[in-house]
Structures are given as structure tokens and as C-alpha cells.
Amino acid sequence: MAPVIELEGLGVRFWQRNILQDLRCTLSGRAIGLLGPNGAGKSTLINTLLGFYPVASGTARVYGYDIRTQTKQIRSLTGYMPEIDCFIAHMTAVSFIRMMGELSGLPSSAALERAHEVLFYVGLGEARYRKLGTYSLGMRQLAKLAQAIVHGPKLVILDEPTNGLDPPGRQRMIRLIHEMRDSGELQILLCSHLLRDVEETCDEVLILKAGRQVHYANLEEERRTNKRFLELETTGNDAGFAEAVENLGCACAVTSAKRMKVVLPESFVMRDLYRLAEERNIQIRRLNYRRDSLEDIFLKAMENANGRS
Amino acid sequence: MAVHKRSYRGYSGQLTPLWSRCLIITRYAFKNVFQWKLLISFFVACFIFPLSCAVFIYVNHNMRLLSMFGISSLLNVDPGFFFHFLRVQGTLGFILTALVGPGLVSPDLANNALPLYFCRPLSRASYVAGKMLVLVSLLSLITWVPGLLLFLLQSILAGGSWIQANLWLAPNIFLGSGIEILVFSMLALALSAWIKRKLAAGAALLAVFFFGAGLGQAANAVLATHEGGLLNLGELINTVQAHLFRQPWRSAISGGSAWTMLLAVSAFCLWLLARKVRAYEVVRG
Numbered sequence: 369m370a371p372v373i374e375l376e377g378l379g380v381r382f383w384q385r386n387i388l389q390d391l392r393c394t395l396s397g398r399a400i401g402l403l404g405p406n407g408a409g410k411s412t413l414i415n416t417l418l419g420f421y422p423v424a425s426g427t428a429r430v431y432g433y434d435i436r437t438q439t440k441q442i443r444s445l446t447g448y449m450p451e452i453d454c455f456i457a458h459m460t461a462v463s464f465i466r467m468m469g470e471l472s473g474l475p476s477s478a479a480l481e482r483a484h485e486v487l488f489y490v491g492l493g494e495a496r497y498r499k500l501g502t503y504s505l506g507m508r509q510l511a512k513l514a515q516a517i518v519h520g521p522k523l524v525i526l527d528e529p530t531n532g533l534d535p536p537g538r539q540r541m542i543r544l545i546h547e548m549r550d551s552g553e554l555q556i557l558l559c560s561h562l563l564r565d566v567e568e569t570c571d572e573v574l575i576l577k578a579g580r581q582v583h584y585a586n587l588e589e590e591r592r593t594n595k596r597f598l599e600l601e602t603t604g605n606d607a608g609f610a611e612a613v614e615n616l617g618c619a620c621a622v623t624s625a626k627r628m629k630v631v632l633p634e635s636f637v638m639r640d641l642y643r644l645a646e647e648r649n650i651q652i653r654r655l656n657y658r659r660d661s662l663e664d665i666f667l668k669a670m671e672n673a674n675g676r677s
Numbered sequence: 678m679a680v681h682k683r684s685y686r687g688y689s690g691q692l693t694p695l696w697s698r699c700l701i702i703t704r705y706a707f708k709n710v711f712q713w714k715l716l717i718s719f720f721v722a723c724f725i726f727p728l729s730c731a732v733f734i735y736v737n738h739n740m741r742l743l744s745m746f747g748i749s750s751l752l753n754v755d756p757g758f759f760f761h762f763l764r765v766q767g768t769l770g771f772i773l774t775a776l777v778g779p780g781l782v783s784p785d786l787a788n789n790a791l792p793l794y795f796c797r798p799l800s801r802a803s804y805v806a807g808k809m810l811v812l813v814s815l816l817s818l819i820t821w822v823p824g825l826l827l828f829l830l831q832s833i834l835a836g837g838s839w840i841q842a843n844l845w846l847a848p849n850i851f852l853g854s855g856i857e858i859l860v861f862s863m864l865a866l867a868l869s870a871w872i873k874r875k876l877a878a879g880a881a882l883l884a885v886f887f888f889g890a891g892l893g894q895a896a897n898a899v900l901a902t903h904e905g906g907l908l909n910l911g912e913l914i915n916t917v918q919a920h921l922f923r924q925p926w927r928s929a930i931s932g933g934s935a936w937t938m939l940l941a942v943s944a945f946c947l948w949l950l951a952r953k954v955r956a957y958e959v960v961r962g
Contacts, residue, residue: 382959418796420956440798448796454789470701471797473692520688553687
């Protein structure tokens with residue numbers, strides 16, 4: 369897949385303070401997650417990609433366009449849902465979305481048509497003639513999403529899209545993100561500090577801490593490899609069991625006398641493990657397919673970052 | 678696609694040219710401005726004086742009507758006439774600016790809407806130009822446009838010799854109004870950008886003119902100088918216009934100083950706008 373975002377030693381500095389430092393990465397997933405604790409620089413990265421903040425060092429490209437010199441082209445291809453509450457209180461949702469569509473380049477009639485469509489799409493169809501100032505927080509989040517997609521962008525940047533939403537509201541937002549991603553018409557850059565949101569929607573993740581890149585993970589690949597990972601707890605006294613398991617083509621790590629972690633090869637058949645246990649009179653008391661969750665990946669990345677700093 | 682088919686689809690239709698985007702800002706701002714009936718009434722009232730002047734010019738050249746009243750001439754249409762016309766319309770323009778200007782940028786700032794504008798292919802300059810166009814067009818419609826129409830009417834009715842003698846007035850009508858419109862618009866936009874509350878921004882605009890005048894006079898009295906007049910924007914505009922229309926004007930400020938000060942005020946307002954009109958403010962931490 370062609371790269372969406374290429375970070376080439378990107379650095380951002382405000383008043384002698386480094387906010388982002390030497391970010392280097394190529395992101396090309398359908399849905400890319402930007403993760404990090406509060407203050408990690410996620411929103412700053414997004415704002416820099418959109419040309420809101422000046423670049424101090426290096427550069428970045430969005431669909432091949434340089435953020436230093438081709439901001440207009442980048443903005444033509446992107447839709448942006450900011451984290452902060454932003455709207456124009458005295459406008460109705462439909463006229464607000466229409467105006468945003470027109471500002472993105474849609475002719476007036478097309479913008480009106482699309483405004484109705486996207487408002488129905490995000491679930492605000494019945495409330496589209498209400499003034500935005502009267503909307504609840506959840507509705508305003510959906511209106512922000514609607515304005516971000518009204519012009520049919522190639523890339524939608526969502527900054528904390530589930531902020532302040534109740535569980536049904538969050539589910540609806542996640543479902544919309546899923547649908548947009550699966551439509552294949554656009555790619556998504558999702559910035560969040562909520563691991564669950566990113567895990568549920570993204571196939572690629574960049575983890576930041578204190579303005580530095582601490583980990584990059586292709587979640588699709590991680591999921592695939594982690595499926596072949598077992599945690600075993602056994603009873604019976606056979607020191608050679610681990611060795612025998614390794615003879616089946618597995619990589620084995622004994623964590624205690626009765627526990628081991630087994631990384632399974634592609635061709636592994638589970639029946640062989642049971643047979644081996646029976647032959648050696650070993651009881652398998654617990655057997656877990658364990659996959660590294662995003663939380664594990666995130667915590668590991670944070671630990672590594674702490675170790676380095 | 679019908680709205681009931683709730684699935685996401687991209688857009689592959691035509692796009693409007695980039696240069697036209699600022700006019701969208703203007704169109705929506707106009708729509709908002711003209712929702713206020715009081716403002717529409719005031720705007721219409723601003724045309725009463727130009728219409729009266731047109732009637733006077735017509736009557737002035739209608740010998741039959743004049744002879745009915747037993748007079749040979751109603752008024753002398755000379756540079757002074759146009760100077761006073763612009764002074765009256767300028768005052769109305771200032772009130773119009775105070776009514777319209779504060780509501781142009783401040784609601785966008787109060788609602789944090791600027792990132793939504795600037796994440797699109799719309800520059801900050803286009804945004805300001807779009808907002809400014811509202812004031813410029815409204816003020817133009819009540820100042821130099823009727824001024825030039827009156828000039829045209831007088832030219833048609835008075836004939837060749839009057840045109841020959843007064844042709845220099847036409848660009849000066851435009852220039853005199855132009856500097857006034859520029860200062861009013863820039864000041865209103867800058868205050869609207871820095872003061873989030875519409876009412877407060879309107880009050881600040883009045884304060885700049887009236888307190889400025891008072892402060893200038895106080896400075897003149899305390900420091901025994903005449904340079905305090907530089908703080909009086911109304912006086913500066915009048916000085917420039919008197920200079921352009923070759924009218925006697927009792928002012929201690931020279932035409933050149935008045936021009937320079939007005940342009941400096943406009944430049945300062947532009948700098949204020951550049952500081953404030955941006956997607957996100959970076960706060961020194």
C-alpha cells in the first residue's frame with residue numbers, strides 16, 4: 369500500500385522547548401493509530417501535518433506532499449476532526465456542514481446535498497435543522513465528524529473522537545470509523561490516549577512519549593503472530609518436557625517449574641502437544657492462546673522508553 | 678445518492694477554484710449580518726442622505742422648478758459639497774462598522790471554529806479578506822459608490838466645463854472613502870479578533886475613536902504640543918479628506934502625517950489580526 373504519512377526526522381519546537389523530536393516512520397495502514405499519554409505530542413503531530421505549526425527540523429509527507437511547502441494540497445486531501453469543541457453556535461447543522469463543504473471546494477448545490485447525506489450518515493439526520501449551540505456533547509462530536517467527511521477526503525484525521533461520549537455514543541463513533549475504514553474510500557489517522565479505541569479500529573500504531581517515537585507496530589501482523597503463542601501450565605515431573613516440545617518445532621521459554629510459554633510454528637497441530645503430554649504422563653492444567661494486547665505493546669513501549677531516558 | 682442509504686461515499690465531482698473560497702466566507706457572513714432587522718433598517722437609512730443629495734442636484738439644474746420657488750440656485754455643487762457628503766456618510770459608515778464589525782471574527786474565535794476553517798485549503802489571508810469584504814462592500818455602498826454616482830449626475834447635468842474643472846474629484850472621492858473604509862474595517866476586524874464578546878468588541882471600537890480623541894486633547898494640553906491629534910482617528914480621517922478635497926481644515930496635523938498615521942494604524946491592525954487569526958494559539962509555557 370502506498371504510504372500515507374512519511375515522517376523524516378520531524379521536529380517541532382515552541383519557545384526553545386522541543387515538542388516533537390526526530391520522528392521517523394512510514395505509515396500506510398487503512399487506519400493508523402497515534403497513541404501516547406497526555407502531552408506526548410499526538411495533537412501537535414496532527415497540527416503540524418496540517419500546517420498549523422511550523423516545522424523546526426526534518427519534514428513529513430502526506431500522500432507524497434511536503435508539509436513545509438504543499439500545505440494546500442494536503443488540506444485538500446484531508447478532513448480533520450479536532451479534539452476541542454468547535455462549531456458555530458448560531459448556525460444550523462446543515463448550513464454549517466454545507467459551508468464547510470463549500471470551503472473545501474464543493475460547489476454550493478453539491479455541498480448542500482452532501483451535508484444532508486453525511487448528517488444522515490452520522491445519525492444527525494433528524495436534528496439537522498437545529499442550531500449547533502443546542503446540541504449535546506455527543507451530537508457535537510458527530511457534527512464534527514460530519515464536517516470532516518463532507519467533502520469526501522482521502523484521509524480523515526480524528527483527534528480523540530470518543531472524548532466525552534457515553535458508552536452508546538462511543539460505540540456509534542467506533543462503528544462509524546469501522547464503516548469508513550472498510551468502505552476503502554478513505555484512510556484514517558486516529559489520535560487517542562484510549563488504547564481500546566485504537567485497538568478496535570486501527571491496523572497500524574505509532575506510539576509517542578514526550579515528543580519522541582517510542583514504538584511502531586503493525587497491529588495486523590502482531591495479531592497474526594500472536595495467535596500462535598501459548599501459555600502452558602502443567603503438573604507432573606518431567607524436566608525433558610520442554611525439550612520435547614521444542615522437538616515439535618516450537619520455541620519454548622520455561623517461566624517456572626510448571627509454566628512455560630510456547631511460540632508455535634505455522635505447521636503446528638495441537639493434537640501433537642496433547643499426545644506428547646500423554647506419552648510423558650504430564651497433565652496440562654491450563655492452556656491459553658495468549659496474544660499480546662495493545663496494552664501489552666503500549667506498556668512495553670513505555671517501559672523501554674523509561675529505560676532509555 | 679438518497680439520504681436513506683446511509684453508507685459512506687467519497688466525492689469525485691468538480692471543485693471550485695481556490696481563489697473563490699474567500700467569497701464563501703463573505704456570503705455566509707452577509708447572511709448572518711442581514712438576519713438582524715435593525716441593521717437592515719439602518720443600512721437602508723444610510724441611503725436617505727445620498728438620495729436627498731441626488732434630488733438637490735437634480736432640482737439645482739431644473740430651472741423651471743427653481744423659478745417656481747423664485748431662486749436661481751439651491752446649492753453650489755463643488756469640492757466642498759463632496760467633502761461634506763463624505764463626512765456625513767463616513768459617520769454613518771462608522772456606526773455601521775460598529776454594528777457589523779464585532780460580529781465578524783469574534784463568534785468564530787469564541788466557538789473555536791478557526792481550526793475548522795484552516796484545515797481546509799483556505800489561507801488566513803483569504804479568511805481575513807473574506808470577512809473584510811463584508812465591511813468593505815457595505816461601506817463602499819454608502820460612501821464612494823453614491824459619491825461617484827452624485828459626481829456622475831452632476832457631470833451629466835452641469836456639462837463639459839464643470840467636468841473639466843472638477844475631474845480630479847472623482848479619484849479623490851474614491852481615495853478619501855477608501856482610506857476611511859480601510860481604517861474602519863481593519864480596526865473592527867482586529868478588535869473583533871482580540872475581544873471574543875461581540876458587545877465588548879463594539880464598545881472597544883467606539884472607545885478607540887472617542888477615548889483616542891480625548892487622550893489626544895489631554896496630551897496636547899499637558900505636553901503643550903499639537904501631536905496629540907495623531908491619536909484622534911476621526912480627526913486624522915477628516916484631515917486626509919480635507920487635504921484630498923482641497924478644503925480649509927483647522928488641524929495642527931499635516932496631511933502627510935495624517936496619511937502616515939492612518940496607514941500605520943491599518944498596518945498595526947493587520948499585525949494584530951495575524952497574531953490572533955490562526956488555527957491554534959501557541960501559549961508560551
